[in-house]
Amino acid sequence: MRLIEKRLRQLVTGALALLTAFGLNSGKAWAQEDIQFPVTPSVLVDGVFERCEGIAFNGEGRLFVAGNSRLWHVSTEGETTEIVQLYSNLGLAPIGDRDILMADFGPTNRFSDGPNADGIVWRITPEGDTTRVVDGGFGDPNFVLVRSDGAILVTDDATDEILLVLPDGRMGVISDAVGHPNGIALSADESTLYVAQIFKSTRPIVADGRVWSLPLTNGMPSGPPEVLADLGDDAANDGLAMDELGRIYVAANGAGEIWRIDPNTRETVLVAEHMPGAASIAFGQGEFDHHSIYVTSTQTGKVWEVNVGVRGAPLHR
Numbered sequence: 082m083r084l085i086e087k088r089l090r091q092l093v094t095g096a097l098a099l100l101t102a103f104g105l106n107s108g109k110a111w112a113q114e115d116i117q118f119p120v121t122p123s124v125l126v127d128g129v130f131e132r133c134e135g136i137a138f139n140g141e142g143r144l145f146v147a148g149n150s151r152l153w154h155v156s157t158e159g160e161t162t163e164i165v166q167l168y169s170n171l172g173l174a175p176i177g178d179r180d181i182l183m184a185d186f187g188p189t190n191r192f193s194d195g196p197n198a199d200g201i202v203w204r205i206t207p208e209g210d211t212t213r214v215v216d217g218g219f220g221d222p223n224f225v226l227v228r229s230d231g232a233i234l235v236t237d238d239a240t241d242e243i244l245l246v247l248p249d250g251r252m253g254v255i256s257d258a259v260g261h262p263n264g265i266a267l268s269a270d271e272s273t274l275y276v277a278q279i280f281k282s283t284r285p286i287v288a289d290g291r292v293w294s295l296p297l298t299n300g301m302p303s304g305p306p307e308v309l310a311d312l313g314d315d316a317a318n319d320g321l322a323m324d325e326l327g328r329i330y331v332a333a334n335g336a337g338e339i340w341r342i343d344p345n346t347r348e349t350v351l352v353a354e355h356m357p358g359a360a361s362i363a364f365g366q367g368e369f370d371h372h373s374i375y376v377t378s379t380q381t382g383k384v385w386e387v388n389v390g391v392r393g394a395p396l397h398r
Contacts, residue, residue: 115390119338119351122385125159125375130382134360135173136320136375137181140398142367143207145181146377146384147173152183152205155384157368165209168201172224172264172320172361174233175398181205182214184222184235191221191239192283202235202246215252219244224264224320224361228300229271229397236262238279245300258306259293264321264361266329268344269394272297275309275329275344277318288335290316292342310342310349320361322374323394330374330389332359339376339387353387364393 126133126146133148144155147170154162171184187199200222202215214233215222222244224236233246234255241257243265256262261280267273274295281287290312296304309329312318317335324330329342330352337359339352358380365371371392376385 116388118341119353120388122353122356122376122387124383125386126155126161126384127159127382129153129161130384132170132358132379132382133377133384134170134319134379135183136361136363136377136384137173137175138363138366138369139175139181139207140178141207142369144363144367144369144375145173147171147183148377148382152181152209154207159384164207165205165211167203167211171222172236173363174225174227175396176204176227176233177398179207181207182225182227182233184225186221187217196220200237202233215244215246218252224262226265226267227397228267230300232300234265234274236265236276238263239283243274243276256295256302258295258302261289263319264332266321266323268323269327271300273344274302275321275323276306277321277331279317279319279334288315288317290314290318290333292318292321292329292331294344309344310340310347312336312338312340312349319359319379320376322362322364324364324389324391325394326391327394330362332362332376334359334379337380339374341389352389353385356383356385357381359385366393 130148135147152164169186174182183203185201189197200219204212221239223238226234231248235244243256245255246252259276263279264277266275276293278289281289293306294309295306316333319334320332322330331340337357341350358378360377
């Protein structure tokens with residue numbers, strides 16, 4: 082039954098894409114008015130990962146998940162294929178036509194071993210070939226994002242640092258204004274960086290629920306951050322994603338919830354709940370449902386599919 086439902090949704094998505102191409106459909110929020118939030122997520126992957134975190138679609142629309150300290154390819158039927166083994170399984174982002182960026186704590190991490198500078202950001206092909214984009218000089222990379230100019234933003238949630246990696250390899254910390262930053266997202270005009278704060282402190286670990294907006298000018302912070310929303314002390318905000326209408330989706334890891342925030346109105350909507358360890362978020366691409374988000378879990382190892390009735394914002398690769 083679940084396969085039939087998925088195929089029907091794929092057919093509808095394809096039909097709507099054709100209507101949009103001929104100017105007969107806006108392609109935006111095609112069924113959102115019919116969705117009653119919070120929705121019940123469906124399970125795409127279960128029983129494969131002890132825990133998983135990073136998730137992204139590459140330029141070909143193929144789905145990749147970071148779990149069990151490995152990178153995996155996931156089919157529309159939930160079948161998994163191991164690509165390569167690494168040190169950890171943090172954030173993913175598409176880069177280029179086919180490749181995936183993967184954040185990796187490296188051999189040590191601050192939570193277990195104290196301050197370090199052996200973090201890695203990998204560039205990985207679908208065949209498993211790896212290149213070190215960042216190799217040391219940074220602590221514990223967590224979330225990665227590619228800007229329109231090819232530069233890469235990387236967060237370290239064990240500290241307050243957001244790193245900028247330029248296409249020529251130069252890198253440096255561009256912000257420490259938000260404590261323990263995790264997921265990040267850029268506005269369409271790249272004038273605002275949205276940042277999820279996961280902790281108030283790490284010794285002891287105390288969760289945070291705030292999502293911040295940080296103004297940018299020419300890619301650099303140009304003012305103090307402002308609280309966009311506070312999802313509660315137990316939220317422990319993790320991954321972020323943006324839809325085509327500019328709204329932010331937040332994985333509240335500690336609360337097991339997905340929230341949507343409208344930066345213009347500050348409206349917050351509970352999109353889905355009962356998702357323990359909800360971690361990273363990616364909008365469907367390729368043969369997957371383009372009006373759904375796909376969510377990983379650091380607690381159960383599940384990958385969920387959540388119909389939100391709108392497409393994701395285009396990502397830079």
